[in-house]
Amino acid sequence: MTNMAEDLKAESRLLGIGLPPNTAEEDRRTERRRSPREQKKRTTDLVIYAVLAVLVVALMVPFIWMVSSSLKENNQVLTVPIQWIPSEFVWSNYTDIWTRIPMMGYLQNSLYLAVIITCLQVLTGSLAAYGFSKVRFPGRDVLFLCYIGTIAVPWQAYMVPQYIMMQNLGLTNSFNALILLQAFGAFGVFLMRQYYMTIPDELCEAARIDGLSEYGIWARVILPLSKPALASLALLTFVNTWNDYMGPFIYLTSNRLWTVQLGLRSFVGQFDAEYAMIMTGSVISVIPILAIFLIGQRYFIQGIATSGMKG
Amino acid sequence: MTTKTITPAAAPAAAPAPGRGNRKQARRNTLIGWTFILPxxxxxxxxxxxxxxxxxxxSFMEWTSFSxxxxxxLANFQRMLxxxxxxxxxxxxVVYAIGHVPLTMALALLLAMLLNRKLKGIxxxxxxxxxxxxxxLVAVAVVWNMLFSPDNGPINQFLHAIGIANAPGWTSSSDWALPAVIITSVWRDMGYYMVLYLAGLQAIPSELYEAAEVDGASAWQRFWNVTIPSLRPTTFFVxxxxTVSSFKVFDLIVVMTNGGPGRSTTVLSQLIYQEGIGEGKxxxxxxxxxxxxxxxxxxxVLQFKIQQRRER
Incomplete structure (x- = not known):
């Protein structure tokens, strides 16, 4: 068990996006020892930088294209030769889109769903994970196997029974259907349990002796210790919900309930020649994700690497 | 770490039951456990x-929205076959999986090898x-659809520039729509698998490389004889x-081609959706x-078996 904790720690260090802390020191040592070799290393570094720069620019072409097209007139988007920098920046796309489609409503709907689902998933997930990892009772492990088992079943395989159920409950075409379907995922329980297993039981035991109830231990000992895992789960759930297309596509039929993804897709379907405006909408739909990713990239990558993302 | 995610029960919780043997305590524990799990x-x-x-x-029943x-x-299965x-x-x-799996894996490994070094700004x-x-996904699909425009799209302009006269029609052609979807999904997924490979690469002890170098192994030999074998658990997981994600491919297809042109990109998930939710069968x-x-x-299961045999 401690072994696993160490592994996890090592893992997070390895995956840390920045430089590992001891690199500079190591480099200095090598430099002192073999200077000509260091010289050679510097040239290879330059070559590597050049290769990486070219590669990243090539891989980022879709994003560059997206931003550049969003600032053009429609007839300037698909030109020969390609215009990477718009000859004239059409900033008005970014002001017009709010009146062309109910973009603000779409954003609000996406935000509403993502926030509610994330809160419920994190709360119920961490509670259940505590039950599965720190409280002993008969049948617990069988129950957890049920959770794991459903993770292995593709979601598409049971979407039809889910749909029938929602239809009978009269919940189609409402946010409640999506909230009920997505807020109690097995994935969140699994991710949190993985993390709680690395917290030594002695901590809980000590708190028990101090007279804390199990709920007190969860709230005052475990939750503060599991902030990184909570952050990972919250970020992954938020981004998954924000980006989800199939859920809203199946359940939300009226325009006023649509999320950004549905609104954007329908805009493309109706006005497929409005290239510039479509790209403006795409940029707007990606910006919140970019912001969240940049703020919490560390938690993202840890969460993804420890458990594998849903999907 | 990769093997651990597959066998999550490796470290069973050893929560010492306070007051072992005490039936009242046990019942209390069950109650407490369930209150945590219940929501x-x-x-x-x-x-x-x-x-x-x-x-x-x-799947063994006949049930439609009208009956x-x-x-x-087994009648449903007979009808299906x-x-x-x-x-x-x-x-x-299957074609999608055959294209998507090896391409994503190779590119993810290549990127991880390139990015696995201590450089400023890496x-x-x-x-x-x-x-x-x-x-x-909608933004990705929309942008790539435009990049793949058969007439003046950037990809075909690039292909013309390097001397390919008959550039493919991509999403408007029934032969090229599936490759277009595969390219898009490889681009989208390789970063994720790169992260997994990066973790695998960084877990290889540097002594192995040093020893190989002392033995006079070339860079290529080191790659084949040190890197690849050491990465085996990661590769297995990847x-x-x-493969699983390839067989589940759904939203990308729905947004990018909606199964068309004709039926050229219809996949299993989409068929389930069309028959079940679309037509109520x-x-x-x-x-x-x-x-x-x-x-x-x-x-x-097959891949687990192969992995086990290799390890023996």
Whole structure:
């Protein structure tokens, strides 16, 4: 068990996006020892930088294209030769889109769903994970196997029974259907349990002796210790919900309930020649994700690497 | 770490039951445990576990939105095997997997090897390459559809520039639509698998490379004889995840091509959706679901078996 904790720690260090802390020191040592070799290393570094720069620019072409097209007139988007920098920046796309489609409503709907689902998933997930990892009772492990088992079943395989159920409950075409379907995922329980297993039981035991109830231990000992895992789960759930297309596509039929993804897709379907405006909408739909990713990239990558993302 | 994610029960909780043997205490523990699990479990039971079990049962029933459920045994499966659209969807799904799995894996490994070094600012490159994976799928599909425009799209302009006169019609051609989808999904997924490979690469002890260098191994030999064997657990995990995700491909297809042109990109998930939710053939669509599940299960079990044999 401690072994696993160490592994996890090592893992997070390895995956840390920045430089590992001891690199500079190591480099200095090598430099002192073999200077000509260091010289050679510097040239290879330059070559590597050049290769990486070219590669990243090539891989980022879709994003560059997206931003550049969003600032053009429609007839300037698909030109020969390609215009990477718009000859004239059409900033008005970014002001017009709010009146062309109910973009603000779409954003609000996406935000509403993502926030509610994330809160419920994190709360119920961490509670259940505590039950599965720190409280002993008969049948617990069988129950957890049920959770794991459903993770292995593709979601598409049971979407039809889910749909029938929602239809009978009269919940189609409402946010409640999506909230009920997505807020109690097995994935969140699994991710949190993985993390709680690395917290030594002695901590809980000590708190028990101090007279804390199990709920007190969860709230005052475990939750503060599991902030990184909570952050990972919250970020992954938020981004998954924000980006989800199939859920809203199946359940939300009226325009006023649509999320950004549905609104954007329908805009493309109706006005497929409005290239510039479509790209403006795409940029707007990606910006919140970019912001969240940049703020919490560390938690993202840890969460993804420890458990594998849903999907 | 990769093996650990597959065997999550490796470290069973050793919560010492306070007052062991005390029946009252045990009952209290059960009660406490259930109160923790219950909020999640109710939702999980109603909206995941029951639908999963129902999907199995439904596949042996005749049930549409116009008729009451009726037990029909294997009739749904017979109908499915006789149906042309099932075989088209299965074929497309397999072709997609054959394209998507090796390409993503190779590129992810290549990127991880390139990015596995201590350089200033390397973090920026890693983040940039990872970002497509969490970009919303609609935005990705929309942009790539435009990049793939047959007439003046940037990709075909590039192909013309390097001397290819008959550039493909991509999403408007039934032969090239599936490759276009594969290219898009490889671009989108490789950053994620790169992160997994990066973790695998960094777990290889540097002594192995040093020893190989002392023995006079070339860079290529070091790659084949040190890197590749050491990465075997990671590769195993990557292959399982990639294959499973390939067979589940759904939203990308729906948004990018919606199965067209014709039926050239229709996949299994989409067929389940069309038959089950679109046309209300609940029983029949569940039979296709069961096939999808069995394929995913077989692939996973098979790869576990192969991995075990290799390790022996």
């Amino acid at each position: 999640n479990f109710l939702g999980f039971l109603a909206f995941t576990l029951i639908p999963v079990l129902a999907a199995f049962a439904l 009451a459920p009726k037990w029909v045994g 006789a149906s042309d659209s099932f075989w088209v969807a299965l074929r497309n799904t 973090g920026f490159f890693r983040v940039a390459i990872f970002f497509p994976y969490i970009t919303s 292959v399982v995840m990639l 609940f029983g029949y669509s569940s039979a296709i679901s069961l096939v999808l599940f069995l394929i995913v299960l077989t692939v996973t």
